[in-house]
Amino acid sequence: MNGLKPEDYLEPSCIFCKPEDGEAKPIDLRRCLTRLDEYLDRNDYDAARRHLEYWRSEALLNNDLRGLLTVENERMGLFRKLGDEAAANESVSSALELLSRTGLEGSATAGTTLLNAATVYKRFDRAAEALPLYEQAREIYERVLPPEDPRMGGLYNNMALALTDLGRFAEARALYEKALAVMEKQERGALELAVTELNLANLAEAERGLLEAEDEIEARLDRAKSLLDDPALPRNGYYAFVCEKCAPTFGYYGRFADAEELKERAEEIYAHPL
Numbered sequence: 001m002n003g004l005k006p007e008d009y010l011e012p013s014c015i016f017c018k019p020e021d022g023e024a025k026p027i028d029l030r031r032c033l034t035r036l037d038e039y040l041d042r043n044d045y046d047a048a049r050r051h052l053e054y055w056r057s058e059a060l061l062n063n064d065l066r067g068l069l070t071v072e073n074e075r076m077g078l079f080r081k082l083g084d085e086a087a088a089n090e091s092v093s094s095a096l097e098l099l100s101r102t103g104l105e106g107s108a109t110a111g112t113t114l115l116n117a118a119t120v121y122k123r124f125d126r127a128a129e130a131l132p133l134y135e136q137a138r139e140i141y142e143r144v145l146p147p148e149d150p151r152m153g154g155l156y157n158n159m160a161l162a163l164t165d166l167g168r169f170a171e172a173r174a175l176y177e178k179a180l181a182v183m184e185k186q187e188r189g190a191l192e193l194a195v196t197e198l199n200l201a202n203l204a205e206a207e208r209g210l211l212e213a214e215d216e217i218e219a220r221l222d223r224a225k226s227l228l229d230d231p232a233l234p235r236n237g238y239y240a241f242v243c244e245k246c247a248p249t250f251g252y253y254g255r256f257a258d259a260e261e262l263k264e265r266a267e268e269i270y271a272h273p274l
Helices: 029-041 045-061 065-082 085-102 108-123 127-144 150-165 169-183 192-207 214-228 239-254 256-271
Strands: none
Touching: 029 045, 029 065, 029 239, 045 065, 065 108, 065 239, 085 108, 085 127, 085 239, 108 150, 127 214, 150 169, 150 192, 150 256, 192 214, 214 239, 214 256, 239 256
């Protein structure tokens, strides 16, 4: 059955318990995020959207600005996946405003929020607007996070995508190499490595053309497929999402069997989530 279960609505707050002006009553973020993951693991985006709208209302009712910022970050990601540009932009505006209201500017949370906002802009073909946000996120992350933190890999990968769109190929390649170096140190970094290999294949084509870059493209595709085939990877909702995300690239380069196999894996996981 889709949608929220009763326990998602019972007890988080009541109208008689509303905080006084200026007082914050934290929402149950663990509960919110755990349930959200369940919806995403089975590809139930409608339920995920209703779930986040409910917890957004709870955060507003409780005057919990930090909880609201977390919810807005999740909403940015969901609306980006759904292709809902208007809703995604609304969440970006809200999240960026909340950074100053919560006093979190310069923190790792601010870096993540800026990264998510930039990724929204990139998703909707606004790479030039995304790049300054990526640069701000990079300044924060490189200052407050250790170099091997997996969040660094995500930042480098996403920022390189925007640079590729802007024709700044050498800078993009340098960041992809940084992303690979970070993710190779992660115990379960194979999925992110696979995505980066495919991004590098696309970069090679954009930079040198399909024929000249053919050998590098094939090598990158082989490497990505080998990583995705790793039997040690948990076959969960995130694995399904990555397979679904990677499949079109294999199809674009004529590897139709690989593309179909990845789509089937994702469909099977969504139909029978762990």
